[in-house]
Amino acid sequence: MRVLVTGGAGFIGSQIVRTLAADGHEPVVLDALLPSAHGASVPPPPPGVRSVVADVRDREAVAGALTGIDAVCHQAAMVGLGKDFADAPQYVGCNDFGTAVLLAEMAAAGIRYLVLAGSMVVYGEGRYDCPRHGGVRPGPRSVADLDAGRFEPRCPSCRSELVPGLVTEDAPVDPRNVYAATKLAQEHLAAAWTRATGGRAVALRYHNVYGPGMPRDTPYAGVASFFRSALARGESPRVFEDGGQRRDFVHVRDVATANVTALAALRERGPGSFDAYNTGSGVPHTIGEMAWALASAHGGPAPVVTGEYRLGDVRHVTADSRRLREELGWKPATDFVTGMREFATEPLRGAG
Numbered sequence: 143m144r145v146l147v148t149g150g151a152g153f154i155g156s157q158i159v160r161t162l163a164a165d166g167h168e169p170v171v172l173d174a175l176l177p178s179a180h181g182a183s184v185p186p187p188p189p190g191v192r193s194v195v196a197d198v199r200d201r202e203a204v205a206g207a208l209t210g211i212d213a214v215c216h217q218a219a220m221v222g223l224g225k226d227f228a229d230a231p232q233y234v235g236c237n238d239f240g241t242a243v244l245l246a247e248m249a250a251a252g253i254r255y256l257v258l259a260g261s262m263v264v265y266g267e268g269r270y271d272c273p274r275h276g277g278v279r280p281g282p283r284s285v286a287d288l289d290a291g292r293f294e295p296r297c298p299s300c301r302s303e304l305v306p307g308l309v310t311e312d313a314p315v316d317p318r319n320v321y322a323a324t325k326l327a328q329e330h331l332a333a334a335w336t337r338a339t340g341g342r343a344v345a346l347r348y349h350n351v352y353g354p355g356m357p358r359d360t361p362y363a364g365v366a367s368f369f370r371s372a373l374a375r376g377e378s379p380r381v382f383e384d385g386g387q388r389r390d391f392v393h394v395r396d397v398a399t400a401n402v403t404a405l406a407a408l409r410e411r412g413p414g415s416f417d418a419y420n421t422g423s424g425v426p427h428t429i430g431e432m433a434w435a436l437a438s439a440h441g442g443p444a445p446v447v448t449g450e451y452r453l454g455d456v457r458h459v460t461a462d463s464r465r466l467r468e469e470l471g472w473k474p475a476t477d478f479v480t481g482m483r484e485f486a487t488e489p490l491r492g493a494g
């Protein structure tokens with residue numbers, strides 16, 4: 143299968159390109175090579191892989207890149223929380239307008255298979271259970287609570303402490319920042335495209351992806367990159383809140399395998415189908431545990447818990463990825479300890 147990978151020079155996209163090629167497919171890369179995503183240096187694609195340097199918002203370039211393509215793996219996006227709300231137009235332009243352009247050109251070219259890079263951020267806060275009221279959805283945490291170091295959400299009815307659980311794909315969505323809103327809009331656009339064209343699409347809602355090739359710390363990098371960058375400078379990783387935030391850290395090679403698995407499954411889906419799958423390791427860890435694992439494997443210095451916070455961050459969100467395993471047969475291969483040990487010494491992409 144000839145597969146166009148948008149964002150194919152990026153952290154996740156480049157790993158997908160390598161996995162596709164190793165699996166006997168013919169990947170084609172489309173990437174704008176934005177400095178915020180790649181830093182100063184971009185590793186070349188594997189030998190024999192065609193690469194198109196263009197923005198996914200450029201209709202003419204996208205149409206040209208789609209020539210002879212059988213399926214699309216859409217990874218191109220502006221990621222992270224950014225600096226402040228002034229970034230909103232850029233996020234919406236890159237993520238949503240770019241997706242709309244891609245889907246329109248896919249429709250025109252008669253291409254009917256799409257795997258979309260989704261995100262767990264569409265859920266907002268994760269699943270919580272109250273001892274008295276069962277499953278509840280706490281609202282956004284207040285500035286007063288965060289300033290006082292009260293980081294755990296409380297039951298909206300009785301203010302009791304809550305027990306975090308795993309989020310399933312049927313959980314209500316509640317995006318709480320601009321990036322999250324654009325990722326949900328991408329899913330809606332993809333679903334509309336399937337209904338209008340008879341296409342088949344899968345959205346993989348990535349959890350916290352980490353691994354070799356992450357960019358150095360920029361305003362758009364993930365927390366694993368920030369910690370790893372600090373260690374490379376000989377500095378302590380700065381852990382926000384109390385370090386107890388629960389996440390699911392999934393290795394980039396496993397995410398790439400999930401994309402290739404989803405592409406193969408699309409041929410078995412009916413026209414007009416759209417499905418979203420959580421894509422995580424299935425084993426939650428705290429931010430603090432991740433910082434300590436990296437620091438230990440790197441040889442220090444030790445993390446520092448700062449008590450700082452970012453508005454828009456959620457406390458706990460961890461995925462139940464059983465559906466992806468059961469329906470598509472995907473299984474992550476890299477465990478937390480092994481993956482963090484490798485990531486602690488692997489080079490990062492240079493900053494721009």
